[in-house]
Amino acid sequence: MTGWAGGPAAGELSGRPCDEIAELALGSAAVVFGRDRSVIADGLRGIYLHDWSADPLARGAYSFGGVGASAARMVLAEAAGGRLFLAGEVLAPPGRAGTVHGAIASGHATMERLLSARPGSG
Structure with a gap:
């Protein structure tokens, strides 16, 4: 499963500790799937977080294709x-x-x- 935060939400999460973001993500997944947070946590094999806003090469950017x-x-x-x-x-x-x-x-x-x-x- 992939979680993503963009715009102002990404700005609010940027620089926060991975453990804190993981807890927020688990809570969000529990709401989305209608399960207790502990059920989601027990099924979790691992978590990887990348702060794209702090990445010196990406600096929060991603591609967007315009006309053509x-x-x-x-x-x-x-x-x-x-x-x-x-x-x-x-x-x-x-x-x-x-x-x-x-x-x-x-x-x-x-x-x-x-x-x-x-x-x-x-």
């Missing part, structure tokens, strides 16, 4: 010189751009293209 972005995505998806393969949420299939599941789908598709482009793979 589909054509640009197609260009970015082409392997440059057959050697440079890009992946990520910006290159996700239609309807998935800007999402975690889109980034994962793009990564899988790019890996398949990379493996099939290796010498001797055809």
Whole structure:
């Protein structure tokens, strides 16, 4: 399961300790699933938190495709010189751009293209 906070909510969470954010997330999941918080916590295998607002490379940003972005995505998806393969949420299939599941789908598709482009793979 992936949790996400954007806009003002992300700003309020940025810089807070992971344990504190995890507690808030467990409470939110309990409400969403209509379960006691302890049931959600007992089923939890682990938690990973990334503060994108504090990340010096992302600085809270993610892609947003305006008008004509589909054509640009197609260009970015082409392997440059057959050697440079890009992946990520910006290159996700239609309807998935800007999402975690889109980034994962793009990564899988790019890996398949990379493996099939290796010498001797055809």
